Amino acid sequence: MKRLLKAAFVAMTGMSVWAASVAYALPEQGGLGMVPAGSALAEEVHFFHNAVLLPIITVISLLVLALLLWVVFRYNAKANPNARKFSHNTLIEVLWTGIPIIILLVVALPSFEILFKEGITPDGKQVVSRGDGQTVDFVFPNDFPESRMASRAGHLQVILDDGASRTVLKNKRDYSVDGWGERDLVVSLNDPAPVGTSVIVRGGRSTQNVSGCPTIKRYFDGCEKEVVLEPTMTLKVNGYQWNWQYAYPDFGDFDFFSNMMPEDQTTPELYRFEVDNRVVVPVGETIRVTVTANDVIHSWALPNFAIKIDAVPGRINETWFRAEREGIYYGQCSEICGVRHSYMPIAVEVVSRPAFEAWVDSQRALAGLEPMFDTDEVKLAQTANADAAAE
Template identity: 80%
Template sequence: MKRLLSGLSGFIMLAATNAYALPEDKGISMLPAGSALAEEVHFFHNGILMPIMTVISLFVLALLLWVIVRYNAKANPEPRKFSHNTLIEIIWTGVPIIILLIIALPSFELLFKEDVVPDGKQVVARGDGQTVDFVFPNDFVESRMVRRADHLQVILDDGVEQTTLKNRRDFRVQGWGERDLVVSLNEPAPAGASVILRGGRSTQNVTDCPMSKRYIDACEKEVVLAPTMTLKVNGYQWNWQYSYPDFGDFDFFSNMLTEDQTTPELYRFEVDNRVVVPVGETIRVTTTANDVIHAWALPSFAIKIDAVPGRINETWFRPEREGVYYGQCSEICGVKHSFMPIAVEVVSRPEFEAWVDEQRELIGLEPMFGDGNTTLAQADTAAAAE
């Protein structure tokens, strides 16, 4: 009951401040993307699949109309009697193969991105007005090593703003694919500024890249850092259980609110206890189920992953904007299948830490972050000391 109350009060508090990503009445487009990867998936649908489908449908429609008009019994009383045409057969086999390849290649890339949890890492060094060489420890496994310019980002942070430096123009790199990457800036980093080296094989487009740039794959890319937390999802007939192993392994069930507990707009989307995650951080998601197969689906993050009893599936997302995102179990799992919605609330780091401490208190654990201003590094020390 205590948890239900805290969930409800949280809901009322946040309902006033946060935007919802909800399906619209009579809407036909995708739910707004909440992550860069979802934007890529949406581009794949809206920018690649839809044009191809539209052209094919119009072409087939035109062929049909042509045959109906030109070759009906009245217009063409004497039909020709040939049985095959090699050129046409080569074309109608070859062209679909090319179309399928155009669809397959970007979709394999997206599947790979969703499947492989990012492992990028960053090191931060201080500039002193003299030093030009900075070392990035390239200690990944062989297949994940930083080998190319787009696997590495060099950012200069002067405390006010961050500037992404350009390979060759601003710095040179020695030792691609080797243990230590040496980044040599063309000009020494100013005293007091931070040099952020971010490396890894998982990259994504920066958010809000325009569609025209996506067509020619010219969006600016960024390295995705390794997860800062794991969210364990467990499907039940008929609700979800979530646990947070990195923060004391507290867990809770998330049940759909009844019609009189929420607004008509949110009925069948809203739950008593939402998943809460921090914005801008990589979240590892593992799914499993307690009884039958469920599926954890969250369209705004382009996630749909089966939750299978006796087995663990893994995926990830990196929410870019704060807000509440809704999803739904997407594997028919029994009579109340359509009554197990998913609600994910993306909040700032301090809000997330305050929420974590609240959840820990419910199971009698000491707060992990205290006043909500603790840095990540301090949290790591606290977790290690526990």
């Protein structure tokens, strides 16, 4: 009963709590709520479901139930031996036509926005400059296609990074912008950036709420927005009966197959979730995902990132995600594809950038390629990975 009340509270308020443990990224046995969101976009999807769809369908269900009970007890044969005959009621007909239209508009408008964000791969970019204690004007090339040019304050972010922390500046209070809709935007700081501070200007129409925005702010669209940068890499996904093939074309086009781990080689909690070769991606970076299939229709689904995209033979579908937290996220094929359909799990491991580069170099070595990121940071990450494996 306690679990039921907790799940109902989470569902109705849109609130969720993130736990750092890997197991928390799994679906909860017997759980009623959604799996924890691993990206800001997934948080928006969950909020839309919990704060918009769920209350609406709850009210409709209760109203219909009340009307049914009222009709059963008020208009049964015993209470009304003489049936009344009438053909129409103008007021009722206007209400049962008008109210559903209003409900559909309330559902449609935010859903269109979310679908647009999910369907358009972000194209935002950033320009990094160095503060010298004197310069206040910084130029951002607004060289997007005309329909995608930054044209208002929400399409631009200005961030100061001193190496230890980041400060997001406020439009008008901390800076002003000239040239909206033109090829070059001039960002003028009210105060010069300190010496050695990085001035980061991000621009583009691909925006989303900042991760972790409180529920109450979401109700009033008061969440801080951020520009989502263009992808730093492409992940190619190919579905087979019955496993997944992954390739990294930006890093030498090495590829590997991912199969479900046998039951005796994993834990009961991870059985049918864990795989022998996980997808590895860097945290905080936009990942383009292209999906196709080799034989029949499959579906690449990652609930933590609100992703479910069909893998269709002869066709390439595209989606994207940006993981906000490190960890391991699990999904499964969500299109019935044959007798071993339930044996096609998906495991995505989100790691730091140095750890990702170390992993890329290890995969390139397996493919007989030279290292791409043979740096001190990568070597330290490789040593840490080796020590962790030894333990």
